Amino acid sequence: MSVSSVVRYTLGFKTFGRAFLKIQKFSDMYKMARLKPQPDDPLNPPLKSSVLLKEIMSVHYLEGRYVEGVKKVAWVSSGAPVEPLRALGYFVVYPENHAALCGARRVAVEICEEAEREGFSMDLCSYARTDIGSAISGKTPVGKIPKPDLLVVCTNICQTILYWFKNLSYYFKVPLAVIDTPFIFDDMEEHQIEYVKRQIEEMIITAEKVAGKSISFKKLRKVISLSKEAAELWLEIIYRGRFKPSPITAFDTFVHMAPIVGLRGEEITVIYYRKLLKEIDERIKNGIGAIKNEKKRILWDNLPVWFRLNWLSRYLASRGANIVTSTYTLQWGELAPMIDIERPLESAAKIYLYPLLNRSVRYKLATMKKMVKEFDIDGVLLHSDRSCKPYSLGQIDERNLLVKEGIPAVLIDADHNDMRAYSEEQVKNRLDAFLEIL
Amino acid sequence: MKELRKKTIEKQKEKGKKIAAVFPIHYPRELLRAFGYHPVEVWGPPGVEREEGFKHFQPYTCDIVMRGFSFILKRKEVDLILVPHTCDSLQGMASVTKDFVNPPVPVLTLYHPRGRKKEDVEFLEKEIKRLFEKLCEITGKNPGKEELMNSITREEKADAVFGELYEIRDDLNLTDREFYEFLRTREFLPPEEFISMAKSLPEGKRRGEGKKIIISGILPEPMEIFDLINKKGGIVIDDDLACCGRRIYQSGKSEEPFRRMAERILSAPPDPTLGSRLEERIEYLLKKMEKRKADGILIYNPKFCEPELFDFPFIKKELTNRKIKVQFIETEILRDISHQTIQRIDTFLEVL
Numbered sequence: 001m002s003v004s005s006v007v008r009y010t011l012g013f014k015t016f017g018r019a020f021l022k023i024q025k026f027s028d029m030y031k032m033a034r035l036k037p038q039p040d041d042p043l044n045p046p047l048k049s050s051v052l053l054k055e056i057m058s059v060h061y062l063e064g065r066y067v068e069g070v071k072k073v074a075w076v077s078s079g080a081p082v083e084p085l086r087a088l089g090y091f092v093v094y095p096e097n098h099a100a101l102c103g104a105r106r107v108a109v110e111i112c113e114e115a116e117r118e119g120f121s122m123d124l125c126s127y128a129r130t131d132i133g134s135a136i137s138g139k140t141p142v143g144k145i146p147k148p149d150l151l152v153v154c155t156n157i158c159q160t161i162l163y164w165f166k167n168l169s170y171y172f173k174v175p176l177a178v179i180d181t182p183f184i185f186d187d188m189e190e191h192q193i194e195y196v197k198r199q200i201e202e203m204i205i206t207a208e209k210v211a212g213k214s215i216s217f218k219k220l221r222k223v224i225s226l227s228k229e230a231a232e233l234w235l236e237i238i239y240r241g242r243f244k245p246s247p248i249t250a251f252d253t254f255v256h257m258a259p260i261v262g263l264r265g266e267e268i269t270v271i272y273y274r275k276l277l278k279e280i281d282e283r284i285k286n287g288i289g290a291i292k293n294e295k296k297r298i299l300w301d302n303l304p305v306w307f308r309l310n311w312l313s314r315y316l317a318s319r320g321a322n323i324v325t326s327t328y329t330l331q332w333g334e335l336a337p338m339i340d341i342e343r344p345l346e347s348a349a350k351i352y353l354y355p356l357l358n359r360s361v362r363y364k365l366a367t368m369k370k371m372v373k374e375f376d377i378d379g380v381l382l383h384s385d386r387s388c389k390p391y392s393l394g395q396i397d398e399r400n401l402l403v404k405e406g407i408p409a410v411l412i413d414a415d416h417n418d419m420r421a422y423s424e425e426q427v428k429n430r431l432d433a434f435l436e437i438l
Numbered sequence: 439m440k441e442l443r444k445k446t447i448e449k450q451k452e453k454g455k456k457i458a459a460v461f462p463i464h465y466p467r468e469l470l471r472a473f474g475y476h477p478v479e480v481w482g483p484p485g486v487e488r489e490e491g492f493k494h495f496q497p498y499t500c501d502i503v504m505r506g507f508s509f510i511l512k513r514k515e516v517d518l519i520l521v522p523h524t525c526d527s528l529q530g531m532a533s534v535t536k537d538f539v540n541p542p543v544p545v546l547t548l549y550h551p552r553g554r555k556k557e558d559v560e561f562l563e564k565e566i567k568r569l570f571e572k573l574c575e576i577t578g579k580n581p582g583k584e585e586l587m588n589s590i591t592r593e594e595k596a597d598a599v600f601g602e603l604y605e606i607r608d609d610l611n612l613t614d615r616e617f618y619e620f621l622r623t624r625e626f627l628p629p630e631e632f633i634s635m636a637k638s639l640p641e642g643k644r645r646g647e648g649k650k651i652i653i654s655g656i657l658p659e660p661m662e663i664f665d666l667i668n669k670k671g672g673i674v675i676d677d678d679l680a681c682c683g684r685r686i687y688q689s690g691k692s693e694e695p696f697r698r699m700a701e702r703i704l705s706a707p708p709d710p711t712l713g714s715r716l717e718e719r720i721e722y723l724l725k726k727m728e729k730r731k732a733d734g735i736l737i738y739n740p741k742f743c744e745p746e747l748f749d750f751p752f753i754k755k756e757l758t759n760r761k762i763k764v765q766f767i768e769t770e771i772l773r774d775i776s777h778q779t780i781q782r783i784d785t786f787l788e789v790l
Contacts, residue, residue, distance in 0.1 A: 119751030121768075123498065123742050155552065159526050162552060162713065163748035170716040170752050178713065180558075182549040182565070183529050185536060191564035192549075198557045361530070362537035386498050389744070393530025396494055397538040413496075 005069030013066040021062065025055045042317035043291055047252060049276040056268055057258055061142040067091045068146045072211050075168065077161045078261050079355055080154035080179060081348045083227055084204045086265040087220040088211045093145060095168075097262040098134070099127040103306030103417035105141045112418060114139060126387040126417035128164040135171060148174050150210045152203060156181040156358040158390045175210060177203040181352055184359045188350065197349035221341050223265040224348075228339040233273035234260045235333030238325060240280045242375050245289025246297065246324040247280045251313040252290060253329040254304040260332040295320030296438045299371055301327045301398075302383040302391045303416040308424070315428070319435050325375050327367060328391075331355050361394035365401060372407055379408035379438050381431075386415045410434040439619045439661070443478070443626045447515055450476040450628070456517035459510050461531075462502060462656070463680045463711055464550055465522045466566055466699040468589040471628075472581040473573045475518060479625035481681055482506040482740070484659045485773035494534055500742040501771040502656070503531045516543055518576070523549040524711045525745055544576050552713025554704045562700035570696065586695035594689040594702070596629035599636045601686040604676065611642030614674040615664035621682050646673050649790040652726055654678035655738040655746060659771045663738065663783075666775055670787045675730040678723060684709045710745035719749060720756045727762060733790045734763035736783070741768050763790055 028051045035045050067073060074090040076082050078097070085092055102108040103126075112126055114133035122129075134140050151174060153165035162178065169176035179199045182192045208214055237256070241248055256276060259269040283289075298316070300323045305312060316323060335354055340347035356364055368380060380402055382395045395411060402409040412430050415421035447457055458475040470477045482505035490511050491504030510519060519541065521532035536545045548569055551558035574580050581589075603610075603621065610617060620639065624632055648671040657679060658664065667674060677683040688705035690698030708714035708722045723735065735757065739746045754764045765786035767779055 119754055119766075121747045121750075124744060124747055128748075159529075159552075160744055160748075163710065163745060166716055167748060167752060176715075178552060180552045180713070182561075183523055183533075183547075185533060185547050189568065191561060191568070195551075195557060195561040195564075202555075202557070360537055361533045365537075384496055386496075389499070390526045390530060393495055393499065393527065394534050394538075396496070397534055401538070 002069050005066075009066040009070045013063050017062045017066070018059065021055055021058050024058070025051060028054060042293065042314060044288055047248075047256075047276065047279055049272070049279050050255070052272060052275060053256060053258065056263070056272055060263060063091065064093060064142070064146050065144045072149045073146045074150045074152055074207070075148040075165075076151075077153045077157065077165065079156040079161075079181075079352060079357070080152045081200055081203070081352055082152075083223045083265050083344070083348070084200070084215055084220060085150075085152065085207055086223045087215050088207055088213065090150070090207070090211065091146065092262070093148065094262040095131040095164075096127055097258060098140065098142070098145060099130040099417060100304075100306050102130045102134070102141060104309060106307050106419070107139070107141050108307065108417040109419050111137065111139050122418075122420075124387075125158075125160045125164070126415055126421075128160060128167075130417055132164065132167055132171075135168060148172055150174060150207060151176040152179070152207070153177070154179040154181060154352055156352050156355050158357065158388070160389070175206055177206045179203060179352065181358055184353060184363075186360070188353055192353060193346070193349045196353055197345050200345055200348055200352075217344075220344060224339060224344050225341050226267060226270055227265045228336060228341065230260055230264060230269040230273055231333050231336035231339065233270065233277055235330075235336050237273060237277055237280060238330055238333055239374075240277070240284065241324040243284050244297075244376070245287070245291070245294040246322055246375075247283035247288065247290055248324070249290045249313060249317075250300045250323040250326040250329065251304070251309055253326065254306075254309060257329050257332060264332075289322070291317040291320075291322045293317075293320045294322045296322070296378045296435070297376055298323045299325055299327070299368065299375065299377045299380045300383065301368065301380060301395065302385045303328055303388055305383065305414045305422065306416055307419050308414075308422070308427075311424075315431065316435075321435055321438070323381065324377070325371060327356060327364070327371065330367070330371070331357070357390055361398065364394065365398050368398065368402065369405070369407075372402075377407070379410070379434065381434070382409060382411045384411045384413050386413070386421045387418065388416065408434065408438055439622065442623060446626050446628075446631075447476070447478060451515060457515050458518040458520055459513065459516045460520045461506060461522060461524070461528055463522065463524050463685070463709070464703045464706060465520060465548055466569075466703065467629075468586070468593040469566060469570060469573070469699060470518075470520070471592070472586050472589040473577050473579055475573075476628065477520075477626075479681075480506045480510055481625070481657050481659070482771045483509055484771045494539070495531070498742055499530075500527050501740045502743075503527045505771055507531055507535070511539070511541065518543055519545045521545065521547050523547060525743075527742070527744075544572075546572055550703060550712065554712070559697070559700050559704055562704060563694075563696045566699050567696045583695055587693075587698075590690070590695060590698055590702075592629045594687075596624065596632050597687045597689065597702070599633050600624055603636060603639075604683070604686065607676075608644050609641055611640040611645060613645045613664065614668060615661055616645075618658060618664055618674070618677075618682065619661055624685075625681065644673075648672045649733045649787055650675040650730060651787075651790070652676045652678060652723070652730065652732045652735045653738055654723070654735055655680070656740055656743055657681045657771075658738060660773055660775060662775055663779070666780060666783055667736075667787070670784050672783075672787045672790070675732050676726055678707070678726065680709065680711070683707065710749050716749060716752050720753055723753065723757065724760070727757075734765065734786065736786065737764065737766045739766075739768055740771055 111133040112129040114137040482502035490508035690701030
């Protein structure tokens with residue numbers, strides 16, 4: 001830890017930066033309070049908690065600008081066990097979160113091109129291209145992403161993430177801890193749990209070495225209990241979509257999921273989701289839906305199309321269609337009951353083996369059918385995401401089987417980050433046809 | 439090769455063996471054989487229509503899955519399908535086949551680890567044991583330790599011969615295509631037949647001369663690619679192909695059969711689908727280049743192959759920094775070589 005880094009961190013982040021963000025928050029709150037419902041807007045005014053969300057995420061990225069040399073930095077994949085890293089005091093960066101932010105801000109293509117110039121094919125995941133492009137060029141909408149001291153990757157979302165992190169490890173010349181989670185075709189087996197547990201233990205040893213200190217299990221338990229509480233709150237929030245009219249849309253959850261992915265195990269995440277849940281419950285109490293005229297309720301499958309989130313949300317709402325929930329956002333909550341604070345490593349091994357993306361297409365279809373029932377869904381919209389093969393392969397059969405069971409379902413071709421692999425006219429046509437048959 | 443493959447399957451069927459169709463890349467052949475299965479590998483045969491594949495998978499799925507899946511569903515001689523967990527696409531294909539397509543034969547999977555540490559070997563050992571138990575359930579057989587060790591020894595002998603062929607390549611009177619067609623008979627021949635045929639390969643000076651190149655990637659299809667390279671003034675001096683050189687296994691050490699099978703698979707040369715780091719792959723390729731005094735490297739891959747596409751940029755950068763010429767060609771698994779491939783190989787060899 002150098003003196004100059006600490007001074008920069010204290011002044012830039014803790015003093016002036018945070019003060020600036022506080023002022024910005026008040027200004028946003030003021031704007032939000034003055035926001036009048038627009039008669040021609042198919043959406044009701046946004047959730048007020050969005051102001052706090054913006055502040056939390058801005059604080060996180062602002063800290064990232066000044067954190068190098070003050071805290072150890074770990075870059076972590078979204079499905080990796082982050083809790084030991086938090087207990088060791090790491091500043092944690094989620095490249096996937098950052099890539100999604102680039103997508104939403106519509107700068108992903110420009111950054112992807114940086115990676116493509118280095119030889120990364122356009123057929124590769126656009127998150128990976130965004131992130132690698134950002135690492136190579138330094139381009140980012142958040143000012144600066146701190147360089148990693150350690151990389152932690154878990155294959156429970158895809159193998160792509162491993163190839164991507166191998167590249168990062170090679171580029172930054174830093175250690176890469178791999179947690180390889182065998183794909184669950186049938187049921188989870190003892191040797192698979194044991195294997196993942198041993199790798200988590202190994203990852204902790206590597207993380208301790210890099211951090212230069214030993215983990216405190218008391219701290220780890222505290223972090224895990226915060227993770228558990230946040231995941232439980234998140235699940236509650238997702239389940240509020242069952243109400244009619246639904247107080248939230250899946251588009252809301254795509255945005256509000258940032259803390260559960262990127263700040264899991266932090267106290268602020270729990271505080272935030274408590275507040276968000278309270279606001280949603282207020283909406284339910286007052287009969288306020290997220291869209292003004294909810295006629296049809298839809299389930300979304302796969303990642304969002306970040307760069308057209310707003311358009312999709314309004315376009316569907318204007319036709320009375322509310323995407324009330326998604327298989328994607330459910331993943332960060334559905335396993336909350338499995339978190340066991342007293343047996344942290346073993347329960348972590350099970351949880352990190354079990355997300356939807358690490359399980360068979362049969363399980364995914366069963367999850368969709370369950371959600372159709374629980375959320376009283378009228379139809380399923382499956383986003384065939386060119387960038388995400390593990391999520392997308394199987395969707396053709398899933399759609400056919402849903403339709404066979406009398407659940408209307410449609411596939412739309414897009415990409416989560418790359419606008420060049422997206423045709424709005426084609427998507428619009430399919431959506432129109434789908435809404436007509438609902 | 440196609441004819442020999444067909445005849446081998448017929449012959450094995452006549453002998454009462456069952457046919458196991460196996461997808462790429464790494465798996466314990468010896469385990470299947472111990473249960474009376476004859477493994478025949480499916481690398482998306484060239485020219486097979488992708489029709490069935492399109493009914494289940496998006497167009498951005500690789501040809502090995504598209505064609506292999508379409509091919510397998512039409513084959514009546516298949517008694518079992520084994521899909522090793524090589525990549526996301528094969529994972530999706532295996533899951534769709536098991537859960538939605540429900541073919542009339544069992545579909546088994548094998549997860550191999552993405553590392554080679556002690557815990558990885560131990561995990562793979564247990565995973566192979568899990569596969570063993572599934573095979574016991576399916577066949578009603580329960581091969582003992584001795585039977586398994588016999589089967590292992592047979593495969594290890596063939597592995598050793600497979601590796602030796604690379605070392606005596608220059609003393610075999612074969613063209614590159616003939617040599618690689620023979621190597622790839624390992625995908626369907628019983629080990630003894632492979633060994634016996636290897637011994638009868640014509641000795642003499644290698645046929646063809648020119649610029650020495652190493653070919654890297656998944657598979658060299660169509661095999662005419664070797665003729666093209668020779669015609670344009672090049673020879674394939676060695677390879678880093680998933681179907682060939684990346685499967686030069688070393689014999690396991692353990693006397694426990696499942697452990698030994700795991701050791702064998704994890705002894706394979708660096709391979710992105712086994713989680714090898716870029717540093718390992720670069721070092722391996724550099725050593726190969728030096729040993730064979732190669733003039734350049736041709737990276738030849740089926741489209742949409744993520745494990746290969748991700749490794750390519752930094753491998754190319756490191757090799758280029760050392761003044762090694764690298765040519766990347768992306769292709770579909772077709773019967774004929776595309777015009778674009780012809781042009782690229784032509785230019786590459788001219789530059790060399």
